[in-house]
Amino acid sequence: MKGFVLGGVSSGVGKTVATLSIVQALEDAGHEVQPAKAGPDFIDPSHHEAIAGRPSRTLDRWLEGADGLRRNYRRGEGDVCVVEGVMGLYDGDGSSTAMVAEALDLPVVLVVDAKAGMESVAATALGFREYAETIGRDIEVAGVVAQRAHGGRHEQGIRDALPDDMEFFGRIPPNDDLGIPDRHLGLEMGAEAALPRDALREAAESLAAERLADVAREPPAPESPSPSVASAESVDATIAVASDAAFCFRYPATIERFRERAELVTFSPVAGDAVPDADAVYLPGGYPELHAAELESAGTLSELGDLAADGMPVLGECGGLMAMSQSLTTVDGERSEMAGILPADVTMHDRYQALDHVELEATGGTLTAHAGETIRGHEFHYSSAAVDGDASFAFETVRGDGIDGDHDGLTEYESLGTYVHVHPESGAFDRFLERVSTN
Structure with a gap:
């Protein structure tokens, strides 16, 4: 092409x-x-x-x-x-x-x-x-x-x-x-x-x-297949992906990777859909702050919080991290209860809090990386997260702001919430699928 x-x-x-x-x-x-x-x-x-x-x-x-x-x-x-x-x-x-x-x-x-x-x-x-x-x-x-x-x-x-x-x-x-x-x-x-x-x-x-x-002209062919999918056989897992006006930031390649390697089902937390029968949940980024009251009243996030407490892995990126938190407060001061999976309270601001390409190093094994691995991504958000004193982080920030300037990736139960969006070429979603399939 x-x-x-x-x-x-x-x-x-x-x-x-x-x-x-x-x-x-x-x-x-x-x-x-x-x-x-x-x-x-x-x-x-x-x-x-x-x-x-x-x-x-x-x-x-x-x-x-x-x-x-x-x-x-x-x-x-x-x-x-x-x-x-x-x-x-x-x-x-x-x-x-x-x-x-x-x-x-x-x-x-x-x-x-x-x-x-x-x-x-x-x-x-x-x-x-x-x-x-x-x-x-x-x-x-x-x-x-x-x-x-x-x-x-x-x-x-x-x-x-x-x-x-x-x-x-x-x-x-x-x-x-x-x-x-x-x-x-x-x-x-x-x-x-x-x-x-x-x-x-x-x-x-x-x-x-x-x-x-x-x-227009044809680009050169890739020199090699993706290291993350060189032997990427299907895994025995079903991934539920939140998909609505609050969770609309996901790369087409991410959805393609899920469909290539696992079963994929979608649901709408804003509409109050029940969390599908699945092995794990992916909450992409988007605009939960514009739908905070609906998310609180719909009940889906509350159900998701119970499932996470029972051990279901939940992966959230940016808006997903916000929805996994204890609460979300808008610029107007309206506070809404979220899923309560992660020990953090999120507040929206009228100016962006971070905007950069990011590199993270995993301090231990987590849903998207093995211990010592680095992954690259991108952050752009208008919110900040105040975390509890005993919060656990999965990553140190090599480049970027992350959650507190030095760390990203809040972990609780088997779940992970991060401010960073990653692309499938990073291998992060393959590790997520493989981790879920072995649980």
Whole structure:
């Protein structure tokens, strides 16, 4: 599957809208598009899926390694992959857009805000191309998409200013209907605020879909199979995965790994579903703070707490950790009882408390790692957890903030709650499945 990367000149330049418009343009031209996202985000991919109709692949050098992101890329479907970048093209020491483009050997289409510029758009694009040589990165900036650009003289001025060897792939015209509402953690999810098709199709008319398809190329094959799945036979286990508006942050590859190796069932704690008959429960991240009162009254978390006390393994990431705690207090001061599995009380804040790529070292054997192993992940949360004095942690933080600055992974009974999201390429979910199957 051929592909290209949409890199922004900065955060907030309109990469997501440009990505969705390009997906629409390529689909209208008869292509089957596989969306992908550079970086560890869950929200932008939800918008990709709402328009493309298939899950967006997560491509992160820190989380997966170069070979891992090549493997994850190749699991996609379609004839053209559109990879939305993260922040500005070169921003990020863990996994920048440039690192992803280089690892996959994909060309970069630069998204430039042209609202108040013409020649400056060309100067910006040329600077981004030349900077790659300055820092020794093998990055090909093939051309630009002009965000918030008008037609006529404005568009022509950008075209005329670009060097002959830099393509103008079109523009995204200003349109109030192409705005996505945001909140803490980023934009609203695609299921809540998908962009209207008519507005996307209008933008798509100003894009050179076939020239974008022509610039795409095939990445190199992975050098080796994933070490974590080289001999990953099925395990005798059923995993119950929470899936609703409160628990919506999970990578498609995680669900794929569960289905490949075990039985998977889903349930909704917000709706008050009974916990399914299963060997373990996975609580992904999401927005439990927006549904705290419903979670408290629904009864599912209370049931889950009883099951955990009886020895059922429960793995929670970020929002899952919050739901496993004793209580959750919103920014408005509303306190709700949670599952009571972990000895912590969680409080929401109006500013984020942690945002980084993370590395954890296991101090002992736990659900996702053997003693002494390190796993890589990502943290981004607006909450903090006040833990009891006798709390036990599974990990020391090599990089990142974790729960208390030095540790992450609260453990109680056979359960584990962490602020860190991990990708299956880390091997963490394979160890979880194997640990559960031997209990």
